[in-house]
Amino acid sequence: xxxxxxxxxxHLTSKEHLRLWLRLxxxxxxxxxxxxxxxxxxxxTTLPRFDVMxxxxxxxxxxxxxxxSQQLKVSNGNVTGIISRLVEDGWVERIAIEGDRRATRVLLxxxxxxxxxxxxxxxxHWVDELFSSLSGQETHHMNELFAHLPTEAGPxxxxxxxxxxxxxx
Amino acid sequence: xxxxxxxxxxHLTSKEHLRLWLRLxxxxxxxxxxxxxxxxxxxxTTLPRFDVMxxxxxxxxxxxxxxxSQQLKVSNGNVTGIISRLVEDGWVERIAIEGDRRATRVLLxxxxxxxxxxxxxxxxHWVDELFSSLSGQETHHMNELFAHLPTEAGPxxxxxxxxxxxxxx
DNA sequence: GCATGAATGTTTAAGCTTGAAATACTTTCG
DNA sequence: CGAAAGTATTTCAAGCTTAAACATTCATGC
Numbered sequence: 226x227x228x229x230x231x232x233x234x235x236h237l238t239s240k241e242h243l244r245l246w247l248r249l250x251x252x253x254x255x256x257x258x259x260x261x262x263x264x265x266x267x268x269x270t271t272l273p274r275f276d277v278m279x280x281x282x283x284x285x286x287x288x289x290x291x292x293x294s295q296q297l298k299v300s301n302g303n304v305t306g307i308i309s310r311l312v313e314d315g316w317v318e319r320i321a322i323e324g325d326r327r328a329t330r331v332l333l334x335x336x337x338x339x340x341x342x343x344x345x346x347x348x349x350h351w352v353d354e355l356f357s358s359l360s361g362q363e364t365h366h367m368n369e370l371f372a373h374l375p376t377e378a379g380p381x382x383x384x385x386x387x388x389x390x391x392x393x394x
Numbered sequence: 395x396x397x398x399x400x401x402x403x404x405h406l407t408s409k410e411h412l413r414l415w416l417r418l419x420x421x422x423x424x425x426x427x428x429x430x431x432x433x434x435x436x437x438x439t440t441l442p443r444f445d446v447m448x449x450x451x452x453x454x455x456x457x458x459x460x461x462x463s464q465q466l467k468v469s470n471g472n473v474t475g476i477i478s479r480l481v482e483d484g485w486v487e488r489i490a491i492e493g494d495r496r497a498t499r500v501l502l503x504x505x506x507x508x509x510x511x512x513x514x515x516x517x518x519h520w521v522d523e524l525f526s527s528l529s530g531q532e533t534h535h536m537n538e539l540f541a542h543l544p545t546e547a548g549p550x551x552x553x554x555x556x557x558x559x560x561x562x563x
Numbered sequence: 564g565c566a567t568g569a570a571t572g573t574t575t576a577a578g579c580t581t582g583a584a585a586t587a588c589t590t591t592c593g
Numbered sequence: 594c595g596a597a598a599g600t601a602t603t604t605c606a607a608g609c610t611t612a613a614a615c616a617t618t619c620a621t622g623c
Contacts, residue, residue: 241533243518246425248540253422254467256415261611275580290602296557298423300414300581305577305603327601329589338467349412357413362408371417373527430581442609460571469611474573476609496571496618 256355263351268344275348276339277307278316278333287320287332315342425524432520444517446476447485447502447510456489456501463499485509 247292261272279289280296288296309319310333317338323329332343355363409551413499430441450457458463463473480486485506492499502510524532 236531237527238530239518241520241530241537242522242528244520244527245528245533245537245540246521248537249418249422250426252540252543253418257419258467265612271578278399291600294398294445298427299579301601302603303580304607310578314593325589325601329602352415354409356414359411359414359539361407361410362544363416363539364407367536368410370415370528370532370536371414371421372436373532374421374525413617434581435586440608458571459573468609471573471575471612479608494571494619498572 251275257353260348260351263347264344267347268340270344271305274311275344277304277311278337279345281317281333282338282341282345285332287330289322289328289330291328293331297358311337400435425521428524429517429520430518432516433513436516437509439513442476443480444513446480447475447506448514449505450486450500450502451510454501456467456499458491458499462500480506 249310257272264275276297280293290304291301291309294301294306294310297298297304308317308319312319316334317331318334319329322330335353360369426441433439433441433444445466447452449462459473460470462477463470466473469516477486477488481488485503487503488498488500488502490540528536
């Protein structure tokens with residue numbers, strides 16, 4: 226488990242890992258900030274709302290609240306608030322589930338679906354711009370390196386089908 | 395500018411960029427969630443507090459509020475609240491600046507400095523563990539690829555000295 | 564001096580986020 | 594049946610985050 230071995234390069238590797246993590250974090254924050262601002266200015270919405278709509282757009286029949294929060298890897302209570310606001314805006318609706326009065330199914334309205342497709346198109350273009358300094362080869366290479374990282378849930382080797390995130394279709 | 399050229403592979407590159415971004419985002423969120431939980435359980439603190447203390451630890455003479463928020467790339471008002479709580483906890487103190495009654499200088503107390511060094515040591519170890527699946531060479535390679543990305547402020551070619559983030563010393 | 568604008572911080576309103584507690588419903592099984 | 598355990602969701606308290614409004618203080622130029 227990556228014990229503090231007595232090899233002389235332990236220190237260096239650890240520092241390199243730290244450096245990589247800090248870069249990763251800076252880059253992600255910068256891109257996120259950019260996307261957040263554009264979503265606000267051009268669509269008067271937020272990144273969390275966009276993420277929720279993206280998840281719902283991949284499931285035309287809707288998702289239960291708990292499925293949604295698992296997909297987005299955020300807490301249960303968090304989704305409640307975001308969905309409530311999306312419902313107010315008319316982009317999402319809640320539908321009772323037959324035979325289980327505890328659960329509800331949430332899905333995009335027709336208007337929500339249309340709105341999401343507008344946003345997703347812009348979003349893809351923005352991301353393409355932000356990463357434009359990477360060549361196709363570099364992008365591909367980086368994608369492969371990321372496969373080695375703890376991207377998916379770590380200590381759970383039994384996830385049914387992680388499903389591709391975002392609006393990738 | 396990455397204009398929508400008429401080359402047949404525009405679509406593919408764009409999709410690859412999007413895929414990379416989503417992976418980046420997933421990875422960052424997962425690592426952040428892990429670090430956040432550990433900071434909470436083992437040190438009863440939060441990631442934002444840790445980030446602020448890391449910035450202050452690199453500046454023993456303290457920083458003005460506005461310098462601090464620039465370093466952390468968060469809004470001005472945000473820092474006010476975090477610093478207030480750190481002051482309550484006794485890790486940070488505010489000191490008036492001679493000759494300018496608008497500004498204050500904030501810096502770690504002796505206790506804060508000591509506490510931060512405990513946390514930083516654990517933090518470096520956690521990150522090393524989380525990235526342990528990357529070889530030294532892969533880590534180095536990835537670090538280089540990141541240099542091509544919009545890590546630093548994009549449209550400002552005149553930043554004085556970005557300074558290394560985190561507790562890297 | 565003194566008006567005017569810039570700089571520095573705080574406050575505020577709205578929303579996001581978590582973890583824990585509360586609520587409501589369903590299933591299990593004695 | 595009925596208690597206990599489990600499931601699905603909301604509510605809650607605390608804290609983070611932003612953008613915008615606000616209050617002070619400083620600097621500049623008449």
